[in-house]
Amino acid sequence: PKPSADPPATTVKSYACQRRTPLKHHNTFLTDALEILAENAEFNENEGRSVAFRRSASVLKALPHVVRGMDDLKNLPCLGEHSVRVIKEILEDGTSSEVESTRQSEQYQAMKALTGVFGVGVKSADRWFREGLRRPLDLIHTGQKLNLAQQAGVQYYNDLNRPVTKREAVAISHIVEKAVNAVLSGAIITLMGGFRRGKEVGHDVDFLITHLEEGAEEGLMPKVLNWLEEQGLLLYQKTTRNSYLESKDGPARPPHNLDRFERCFSIFKLEKGKEGSGTSLNTSYDSGTTEGITGTTEQPGPSWRAVRVDLVVSPFSQFAFATLGWTGSKLFERELRRWAGQEKGMSLSSHALYDSKQRYLRANSEEEIFAHLGLEYIPPSERNA
Ligand code: GTP
Ligand code: MN
Ligand code: MN
Incomplete structure (x- = not known):
């Protein structure tokens, strides 16, 4: 049989559990953007919307190539109208205005910071946000009542976010x-x-x-x-x-x-x-601090x-x-x-x-x-x- 002119279109199954999704893939520039919108939907307690964005992102993670144009999206499952619009904008302009304004928004940033505290869920973070709190330290400064998990979360905030x-x-x-x-x-x-x-x-x-x-x-x-x-x-x-x-x-x-x-x-x-x-490898955490032989140097x-x-x-x-x-x-x-x-x-x-x-x-x-x-x-x- 003659080889056909077009390579076969990539077929992607519609459930993530039917596909192979490697850790490293080719479309991070798109999936990161879609996942910001997914995260923001979670912050607004809109689970359906969040899952829709996550499913779209996940399909792109399974592709064996970079998405370069809208043609590459043909026949792909799970891509809703909203996700397609965002992808199109990124392919054409390099960025999506919706993603960028979400990233910059006070609500997204505060919710990200507050839910980044161990023990703090979307509900508490949202309540605090509406009371004017923005950063984890605001929880301390304004004397919020914290449960034990949240107290530990604030106390070890830096380590737990590393x-x-x-x-x-x-x-x-x-x-x-x-x-x-x-x-x-x-x-x-x-x-x-x-x-x-x-x-x-x-x-x-x-x-x-x-x-x-x-x-x-x-x-x-x-x-x-x-x-x-x-x-x-x-x-x-x-x-x-x-x-x-x-x-x-x-x-x-x-x-x-x-x-x-x-x-x-x-x-x-x-x-x-x-x-x-x-x-003999000695990788350190963030600041390039190397450990001496334990006990012989001041840390x-x-x-x-x-x-x-x-x-x-x-x-x-x-x-x-x-x-x-x-x-x-x-x-x-x-x-x-x-x-x-x-x-x-x-x-x-x-x-x-x-x-x-x-x-x-x-x-x-x-x-x-x-x-x-x-x-x-x-x-x-x-x-x-
Ligand atoms: P990182 O920890 O961020 O690197 O990613 P991760 O994939 O390890 O995430 P995480 O530790 O949050 O969850 C690991 C697995 O445990 C995921 O498959 C979750 O679905 C699952 N998981 C998390 N919480 C629960 C739970 O309460 N019950 C059950 N059965 N599974 C859970
Ligand atoms: Mn876990
Ligand atoms: Mn884990």
């Missing part, structure tokens, strides 16, 4: 392994979230902990936290049952399973110089930094679901649940998968879950939707 490096994530892994092994032998600790998807930096470090022996993981979280506390490694922690979206997208399931599933939002105290031990700043850490404990029977659910990206997860519901009549959560007849579908690996869902397996490094 990206966590892979090296620091590895150092935290060693601490978590030590803590877990001290209270239960044979537990399995896995790095989740962005770092599992291959990111080099993150806003936190996410771990999933399980044990081959079903039930051995019960009561593990408080013991681990006690150990960390005793070692002086915890700056803040809050443990909750993991009931994320449970009422919304999960059918009834045995309550005892839920009871055992726990998560903890925490802030660790990480000694500087502890990370990367065992190699200009504190000798430690605060790092956000999420811990999740899962019974082994739910481990595959928890692994899939905590790897992300957030949009990829959302699209998986949407695919399950809308295309398969199934129900997926980070605990289980139920088919359209409410039958539980067992899975021992992420591959098996994708297979149950009738999806091609997408590895973590391609889930950066």
Whole structure:
């Protein structure tokens, strides 16, 4: 057969969980802009609009080439009229006036700064914004009543807004392994979230902990936290049952399973110089400070930094679901649940998968879950939707 004159048009599937989305892609100049609008929609509590912009951005992330003209958008799914207008403006003028005015707006900047405080959600930030507050320090100056999470958020604001490096994530892994092994032998600790998807930096470090022996993981979280506390490694922690979206997208399931599933939002105290031990590399945080041999030189700043850490404990029977659910990206997860519901009549959560007849579908690996869902397996490094 003769080669055709035109290369085949790129086909992109419409659900993010049907596509491969690498970490690095070709259209950051467009996706950054769309994601500003998505973020701004979240600040205005317009979830539908926010998801629409995120889906548009995500489609562009999956393209194997740079978008140079409107022709390149032909046949692409999920691109709403508004997103297309923004993309067109950027392709023609280099910038989008809507994106630029959003970026410059007092509301966007204040909401970004205030929600950047750990423990502060859109609702509180919006209330404070309407009361005239603009920056995190305004919370202190105006004597706002803060809960414990927010107090920690203000106290460690600078550290928590400084990206966590892979090296620091590895150092935290060693601490978590030590803590877990001290209270239960044979537990399995896995790095989740962005770092599992291959990111080099993150806003936190996410771990999933399980044990081959079903039930051995019960009561593990408080013991681990006690150990960390005793070692002086915890700056803040809050443990909750993991009931994320449970009422919304999960059918009834045995309550005892839920009871055992726990998560903890925490802030660790990480000694500087502890990370990367065992190699001669010495990357520092922001100011080019290098650590001398510990203890022999005066440190200009504190000798430690605060790092956000999420811990999740899962019974082994739910481990595959928890692994899939905590790897992300957030949009990829959302699209998986949407695919399950809308295309398969199934129900997926980070605990289980139920088919359209409410039958539980067992899975021992992420591959098996994708297979149950009738999806091609997408590895973590391609889930950066
Ligand atoms: P960075 O931390 O910014 O690098 O990105 P990340 O992808 O690691 O984001 P994050 O730590 O916020 O979330 C990691 C994964 O955990 C994502 O897949 C989220 O969907 C998931 N996640 C976050 N919160 C919850 C929750 O309360 N319950 C469950 N089941 N999953 C959650
Ligand atoms: Mn994370
Ligand atoms: Mn997290």
